[in-house]
Amino acid sequence: MISAQSTGGGTLHAITVLGHDRPGIIAEATAKLAALGLNIEDTSMTLLRGHFAMTLICAGPAGDAEVETALAPLAADGSLTVTVREVPHEDGSTRAPATPWVLTVHGGDRPGIVSRIVGEVAAVGGNITDLTTRLAGDLYLLVAEVALPGDADTAVLAAAINQAATDLGVGATLRPAEADEL
Amino acid sequence: MSASNDRLAAWTEAELGVAGRVREVVRAPAPVLSADGDKVDPTDPEVVQLAADLVATMRVSPGCVGLAAPQVGVGAKVFCVDVSEHPKTRGHHGTFVLCNAEVVESSRNEKAREGCMSVPDFTGDVKRPSRVLVRGQLPGTGEEIEVRAEAFEARCLQHEIDHCDGFLFLDRVAGAHAVYARQTYL
Numbered sequence: 295m296i297s298a299q300s301t302g303g304g305t306l307h308a309i310t311v312l313g314h315d316r317p318g319i320i321a322e323a324t325a326k327l328a329a330l331g332l333n334i335e336d337t338s339m340t341l342l343r344g345h346f347a348m349t350l351i352c353a354g355p356a357g358d359a360e361v362e363t364a365l366a367p368l369a370a371d372g373s374l375t376v377t378v379r380e381v382p383h384e385d386g387s388t389r390a391p392a393t394p395w396v397l398t399v400h401g402g403d404r405p406g407i408v409s410r411i412v413g414e415v416a417a418v419g420g421n422i423t424d425l426t427t428r429l430a431g432d433l434y435l436l437v438a439e440v441a442l443p444g445d446a447d448t449a450v451l452a453a454a455i456n457q458a459a460t461d462l463g464v465g466a467t468l469r470p471a472e473a474d475e476l
Numbered sequence: 477m478s479a480s481n482d483r484l485a486a487w488t489e490a491e492l493g494v495a496g497r498v499r500e501v502v503r504a505p506a507p508v509l510s511a512d513g514d515k516v517d518p519t520d521p522e523v524v525q526l527a528a529d530l531v532a533t534m535r536v537s538p539g540c541v542g543l544a545a546p547q548v549g550v551g552a553k554v555f556c557v558d559v560s561e562h563p564k565t566r567g568h569h570g571t572f573v574l575c576n577a578e579v580v581e582s583s584r585n586e587k588a589r590e591g592c593m594s595v596p597d598f599t600g601d602v603k604r605p606s607r608v609l610v611r612g613q614l615p616g617t618g619e620e621i622e623v624r625a626e627a628f629e630a631r632c633l634q635h636e637i638d639h640c641d642g643f644l645f646l647d648r649v650a651g652a653h654a655v656y657a658r659q660t661y662l
Contacts, residue, residue, distance in 0.1 A: 340653075394659045400524065441659050471656070473599040474564065474628065475539045475589035476635040476645070 298319040304353045306360055307332070309383045313374035315346040316384040323348070323376075330356040342427075346374070351381070386414040392421065392441035395448070397455070401464025403429055408436060410462060414454045417441045435466070439471065484614075485569045485622050486569050489531040490522050492573075492616055498534025499548040506645060513553045515641045518575040518618040523554060527573040527615035530556040539642045542592060542632045544639030547594050553577065555636035556617065558630070564628040574621065577612030577637050579605075586633060590645040591658065599656050600649040604634050 298302060310391035311323055320339065339348035342462050357366075361378045369376045400455060408427060415422060415438075424439035452468045459466035489496065496556035502508060516523045532558055534543040541562050542556035558571040590601045608630045611622050625633050627649060635645060649655050 392659050413644060423659070424653070426653070446585070471587040471589060471599075473658075474631060475591045475593070476542055476632050 304333075304355055304382050305357065306335075306351060306383055306464050307356075307358060308379050309348075309352065309361070309365070310352050311346065311365075311368065311374055313369075314339055315344060316373075319346055319368070319374065322368055323365060324452075325351055326386045327354075327361070327449045330354060330360060330364055332356060332361070337392055343429075353387065357426075364418045369372055391444050393444065393446075393448075394423075394473075395420075395440040395442055395467070397436070397438040397440050397467055397468050399434075399459060399466045401434060401459070401462070403432055403434040404462065407434055407462055407464060410458050411455060411466060412438070414451065415440055415442075417454070418446045418451050420446065420451070424456055457472065481569060481623055483619070484572050484621055487570070487572045487614065489528055489571060489573070491614075492528045494525055494528045496530070497525075497527035498533050498536050499529050500566060501533065501537065501547050501593050503593075504548045504646075506549070506594075508551050509594055509644060510640070510642050511546070511551050511637055513544075513546055513551045514644045515576050516552050516554055517612040518615045519556055523552070523614050526552065526554055527556065527575075528552060530554065530573060531558075531571060533605045534558065535595060540595070541628075543593075544636045546639050546642070550601075553640040555640055556634060557632050559632050562628060566629075568629045569623060569625070569627070572605045573615050574610070574612030574623075575615055575618075577633070577640070579608050579634060579637060580611050580622075581609035583607045587650060589656075590631070590635065592635070592645055594639075595644055595646060597658055598646065599658050601646045601654040602643050602645050603650055603652075604631050604648070605620075606630055608633060610616045610637070 332352040334352045337350040358378050359382050363429050365376045421441045422438050423441050426437045428435045455466045530543045534540045541559045542557040545552040553576045555572045559565045559568050560570050584606045585603050586606040587601055587603040589599050590602050607626045609624050610633050613620055
């Protein structure tokens with residue numbers, strides 16, 4: 295039922311499902327949404343430290359209460375938490391032009407790595423459009439897709455990120471995410 | 477194979493003997509983009525016209541370095557390529573069109589982010605061999621050509637052959653989180 299095409303109408307719901315992982319969670323959740331005539335527009339799901347974590351945006355005629363009721367059986371045994379919230383339609387066409395970059399940070403784990411590094415991105419008006427952080431043993435990893443404003447001085451930003459990384463004792467790279475047009 | 481490479485490098489669309497017409501580029505989810513294209517007779521005048529049209533359409537499309545028949549709505553194994561003006565290009569064979577092409581040897585996988593005129597809202601990380609031997613036929617004469625390509629031209633050839641076989645780069649992405657919303661358009 296996942297559709298790449300926006301329905302362009304109806305109420306938009308932001309749904310989160312978090313908790314103990316097991317096979318079949320997505321199948322159950324999406325079956326309930328399909329039964330309500332909802333169209334899934336965007337989904338992101340991963341396992342975080344082994345915990346199931348899914349966020350999705352869906353559109354359709356049902357109201358929040360109806361969606362919550364339909365999804366309630368998923369949370370019935372207490373192993374999952376489900377939230378449903380109506381969200382406004384966002385119009386991305388009004389956003390200022392941006393250039394895509396990839397930010398990678400890795401090094402010894404310690405508190406504050408994410409906040410310090412992404413603070414430098416925020417300081418120049420950069421928007422993080424995708425973010426993964428992982429901890430494996432003592433190795434901490436951050437990979438982010440970053441949209442930088444057209445007038446951002448990327449050399450200055452890269453220097454600021456490198457200084458922050460040096461202060462934290464980690465390594466950081468900022469590189470353009472240029473796509474080959476084929 | 478070097479003779480074939482030289483033959484291909486010397487080829488221009490003038491050999492087709494017909495003027496190309498610019499066609500509309502179709503976008504996913506058009507079914508033609510997901511269907512295996514038909515093998516063609518490269519000497520068929522319709523195929524020759526299609527070859528000229530592909531080159532003409534590629535020429536007027538900003539940043540376009542290759543275009544396959546399914547992208548102009550024709551389910552056929554014909555595509556054109558020209559990576560000569562692209563900054564990432566190393567070796568190349570200029571402009572050429574191949575019919576019924578296939579990859580017969582490949583080596584050295586490399587991952588890169590690809591975009592496609594038929595999938596304008598996404599880019600994706602795709603791993604492909606960076607050295608290939610491709611076999612195909614020239615439109616018009618039907619000559620069989622073998623071309624060794626590397627780097628950007630190799631990636632482009634595989635992307636276009638995939639189009640002819642009904643595959644988009646979306647069918648090849650490296651993982652569930654290897655597709656990205658496009659932030660800039662050509």
